[in-house]
Amino acid sequence: MLRGKEKEAEAPFAKYKDILYRVAFSNMKSKADAEDVVQEAFCRYLKAKPSFDSENHEKAWFIRVVINICYDIQKSAWFSRTVAFDEVPECEMKHFHLPFVEEDETLWHVMELPAAYRNPLYLFYYEDYSIKEISQVMDLGEGAVKTRLRRGRELMKERILYGTERKGMGLTERALKEGGKDADL
Amino acid sequence: MRIYEWNKGVADAKGMNKGPGKINGKKSYDIPAESGRVRQEEDSFRSSLQRSMHVRMETNTALKTGKEVSVREIPYSECDMVEINVLEGYVLKARRERAGEGDEQGGQQVYVEKKNDEGEVKAYLFHGSQIRQDGGDEMERMAYAVMNQKGR
Numbered sequence: 377m378l379r380g381k382e383k384e385a386e387a388p389f390a391k392y393k394d395i396l397y398r399v400a401f402s403n404m405k406s407k408a409d410a411e412d413v414v415q416e417a418f419c420r421y422l423k424a425k426p427s428f429d430s431e432n433h434e435k436a437w438f439i440r441v442v443i444n445i446c447y448d449i450q451k452s453a454w455f456s457r458t459v460a461f462d463e464v465p466e467c468e469m470k471h472f473h474l475p476f477v478e479e480d481e482t483l484w485h486v487m488e489l490p491a492a493y494r495n496p497l498y499l500f501y502y503e504d505y506s507i508k509e510i511s512q513v514m515d516l517g518e519g520a521v522k523t524r525l526r527r528g529r530e531l532m533k534e535r536i537l538y539g540t541e542r543k544g545m546g547l548t549e550r551a552l553k554e555g556g557k558d559a560d561l
Numbered sequence: 562m563r564i565y566e567w568n569k570g571v572a573d574a575k576g577m578n579k580g581p582g583k584i585n586g587k588k589s590y591d592i593p594a595e596s597g598r599v600r601q602e603e604d605s606f607r608s609s610l611q612r613s614m615h616v617r618m619e620t621n622t623a624l625k626t627g628k629e630v631s632v633r634e635i636p637y638s639e640c641d642m643v644e645i646n647v648l649e650g651y652v653l654k655a656r657r658e659r660a661g662e663g664d665e666q667g668g669q670q671v672y673v674e675k676k677n678d679e680g681e682v683k684a685y686l687f688h689g690s691q692i693r694q695d696g697g698d699e700m701e702r703m704a705y706a707v708m709n710q711k712g713r
Binding site: 475476477480482485486497500501502504506507518522525526529532533536 | 634636637638640643645647648650652654676678679680682
């Protein structure tokens with residue numbers, strides 16, 4: 377019985393494990409946590425047995441599930457009691473590799489952004505997703521995705537130029553609110 | 562002929578003083594003879610317009626030596642070079658390829674695609690022999706970098 381279920385997940389696992397790991401890592405900033413998230417995503421896939429219209433639909437479903445699992449973990453009491461890193465620890469950086477793009481300092485800055493901005497920016501720049509695809513994955517309007525891309529970029533500039541965002545910008549607060557909405561997906 | 566008369570003659574010939582709504586308007590031949598700037602201003606305006614148009618034309622050619630083509634949306638895996646500029650809000654993807662059969666020069670060309678965070682995607686094709694190192698545009702710079710990539 378278990379063998380049959382394993383077989384079912386084999387094909388999508390082979391196709392999406394890498395991108396799902398990268399998306400999970402960009403949220404969790406740790407190899408072990410990212411692997412747990414990917415595993416949980418495939419467990420949910422086996423439980424729900426969803427049907428898909430296309431390969432894109434399937435991929436979008438997996439990414440959305442991974443993002444939601446990350447939100448769930450980050451909201452949990454256990455996670456808030458333990459030390460959560462805003463920055464990607466140096467010892468973890470070696471566990472993250474992009475297949476066709478060189479990792480640079482900007483990538484780590486993207487990962488440090490609040491989730492509401494981090495995911496659209498990461499998918500747009502590093503996974504080559506279009507705005508339309510991101511809007512499908514995150515269940516947002518295209519306008520909202522564009523706004524988040526712009527605000528995320530502004531927030532990153534603030535942090536890089538001034539070390540932190542300037543007072544009165546309120547971008548982080550806004551991001552936390554928007555992140556809260558995402559978590560309810 | 563005095564300037565006053567000359568101005569009046571020109572204005573009448575152009576029908577400038579006949580139309581409605583001109584009753585209280587300042588007539589061109591009312592302009593004091595010593596100022597005599599009517600034609601000079603026209604000339605200077607025209608020349609400045611020409612100058613600006615010329616400059617604009619030059620800017621355009623400086624920006625693009627390639628030609629705009631339809632977007633192919635090539636994935637990162639098929640690119641020879643990818644440049645991600647998060648702070649400026651754009652991504653450049655470039656691929657070097659053989660020029661089409663109809664191409665007389667029969668050389669190489671570089672396809673460059675640019676997408677920005679406003680959702681715009683543009684694509685240009687640069688012919689290898691025309692790419693300039695100091696091209697004013699980031700797409701041309703990218704094309705130059707791809708053409709001169711080591712190991713190609």
